Amino acid sequence: MKPSEPVIELIGVTRQFGAVQALKGVDLSLHPGEVHALVGENGAGKSTLVKMLAGIHQPDVGMLTMNRATIELRNPAQAQALGIAVIHQEPSLFPDLDVAENIFMGRHPRDRLGRVDWRRMYREVEHLLQSLDVQLSVRAPVQGLSIADQQLVEIAKALSLNTRILVMDEPTAALSPHEVQELFQIVRQLRQQGVAILFVSHRLEEIAELADRVTVLRDGAHVITAAAHELSTDAIIRHMVGRELDTLFPKGEAKIGDVVLEARGLTRAGVFRDVSFTLRQGEILGFSGLVGAGRTEVARVLFGIDRADSGTILLKGLQISLSSSRAAMRHGIAYVPEDRHQHGLMLDFTITRNITLPLLDRLSRLGLVDQRREHQLASTYAKQLHVRSSGLDQLARALSGGNQQKVVLGKWLATEPQILILDEPTRGIDIGAKAEVHRIISDLAAQGLAIILISSELPEVLAMSDRVLVMHEGRVAGLFGHMEANQENVMLAATGQVAI
Structure with missing residues (x-):
């Protein structure tokens, strides 16, 4: 596959919930080795698009293609089987199980007698975490981990499934600045490994730092897709809200009293x-x-x-x-x-x-x-x-x-x-x-x-x-x-x- 070819495309996808038009003929392409940022105000259609990639929602009109072939994502298991993983703002892990058990949940390696091969499982997870340069104990209970570390477990789980497309939905909302930088380091490493990454965020400074391309949605419609270096923060905001936003910080004069x-x-x-x-x-x-x-x-x-x-x-x-x-x-x-x-x-x-x-x-x-x-x-x-x-x-x-x-x-x-x-x-x-x-x-x-x-x-x-x-x-x-x-x-x- 040529580097310039998209690994997955959404072409003219439309989705309606009752009287609400969540998506209106939206196009989006994700390429291997690229961080593609998706931005828009609340209600712009970002969540619906993410759920479409996750197999939770299907388009009423339009289609999805993978490597130029039409696909249907009828459920999350089907999306996962095609190498699509979604990491949400709040990790969805089993808190009473340890790191390795969460990563291999539902697909534990087995020995010749069909028993869980615990030694092999822990060894494989150790190698996986080392490849990401993540310092976590494979036997640590997830409930004792920070949100940042839980997200790293989610990423490791996705990679163990041979993920080709990683969707990250507001992954930094609950992280400290230091944890954000650690996460970005992992994302850059995944980009180098050829993973296609869709990064959904409200934080425009993060998009400027991390993204290769940016797509803006407004009121369910596609507004623009451009290289990140071509869009200033002001330009992104203007596309998001449909107007100049010089009034982002409307500090008026106030009489300072006693x-x-x-x-x-x-x-x-x-x-x-x-x-x-x-x-x-x-x-x-x-x-x-x-x-x-x-x-x-x-x-x-x-x-x-x-x-x-x-x-x-x-x-x-x-x-x-x-x-x-x-x-x-x-x-x-x-x-x-x-x-x-x-x-x-x-x-x-x-x-x-x-x-x-x-x-x-x-x-x-x-x-x-x-x-x-x-x-x-x-x-x-x-x-x-x-x-x-x-x-x-x-x-x-x-x-x-x-x-x-x-x-x-x-x-x-x-x-x-x-x-x-x-x-x-x-x-x-x-x-x-x-x-x-x-x-x-x-x-x-x-x-x-x-x-x-x-x-x-x-x-x-x-x-x-x-x-x-x-x-x-x-x-x-x-x-x-x-x-x-x-x-x-x-x-x-x-x-x-x-x-x-």
């Missing part, structure tokens, strides 16, 4: 120490730093989830005690956590119930919730935040990531806070939804809300913050005004190379 919150020498043993800062009315104070720097841990203390061992917190000049989240809420502090699924939302509750959850006491009389008031309150914030849904009775689980995040914001805004702590508020949502969340944050600051913005995305922190506080290994390593905060200064402080 100090609302002050932390003096906050310390939590083994986590962070001597953290001091002020937060003013109408200000967005960005918290930056590398993973593990202590940013989220400080936020948890400010919201009463954890207790500081020493130091004081002042609200409008008066010392306060934050012994619980309820106490923090009474003082007008709200916290939107990093993991909206685990800590921010009740996925099987409606939009209405999610928004009003912290206020059920106020909305109840004699133990019964006033449903009319509850609906009115939820409707007010859903409209204010432009939550796109089929109605307020829609379950949170059925919303897109961006709309889920808006519901979490609505829940805490309904408590009418004076201080809002946002921990990674745009993680895992698409470009268009990020712009909307940024607009909401800017509007809230303009209304006088004091905001702490914790983000690992440096462009977001720099563009949205009035001041940037940088942490390194549990200590404040720098504090920069908006004009002084740039990538070089912040990164130098984040890596401990600059004093305050």
Whole structure:
């Protein structure tokens, strides 16, 4: 086979679910030894296309070809038999089994008597991991592994099946920057071995670093396929949303008022120490730093989830005690956590119930919730935040990531806070939804809300913050005004190379 020939093609594929047109005549080709990035907003059709390659969905119109011959993928087993493997954001492994057992699940090597040849299985897995330069014990239970290591097990499993096409669906969403680089090293190695890789990601900086070609989908339709070096990040965004997105970071002017919150020498043993800062009315104070720097841990203390061992917190000049989240809420502090699924939302509750959850006491009389008031309150914030849904009775689980995040914001805004702590508020949502969340944050600051913005995305922190506080290994390593905060200064402080 010539290097230029595609190993698999989707030609004019269309797929409809009821009234929803998920894919509209999409073309896509994957070549051996190439990383092909697939990007688009939520609802653009990426997941449907991935499931088509996995054999879960079949096209209503159009066809799939492999080595120029038409194929039908009726189920995942058929896709796997043809050398197609899909690695999802959340690994699907058996947690109680070890690494080798997971890799050979359902196809253990047998000896002449038909018994499982355990020695051979462990030996083959050791060789496989060594070929990937992966340092994992073949006998380690999967439940004790990090998400990054579990994904490496999934990759090893795929290669053991002689995979020719590897589909990676948001593989870096839960990984630290260091783990991302380790994964990229494996991906580059697979590319050199001739594997065709489809890489689905919201993170455009990763696509610029890794991809050879990029395909953009919008509203189920193919927009463009081009060499990665031919598409700037701005161009990709423009193709994704169908317009110029100069407003990705719509930071408006806000009147900065008096100090609302002050932390003096906050310390939590083994986590962070001597953290001091002020937060003013109408200000967005960005918290930056590398993973593990202590940013989220400080936020948890400010919201009463954890207790500081020493130091004081002042609200409008008066010392306060934050012994619980309820106490923090009474003082007008709200916290939107990093993991909206685990800590921010009740996925099987409606939009209405999610928004009003912290206020059920106020909305109840004699133990019964006033449903009319509850609906009115939820409707007010859903409209204010432009939550796109089929109605307020829609379950949170059925919303897109961006709309889920808006519901979490609505829940805490309904408590009418004076201080809002946002921990990674745009993680895992698409470009268009990020712009909307940024607009909401800017509007809230303009209304006088004091905001702490914790983000690992440096462009977001720099563009949205009035001041940037940088942490390194549990200590404040720098504090920069908006004009002084740039990538070089912040990164130098984040890596401990600059004093305050």
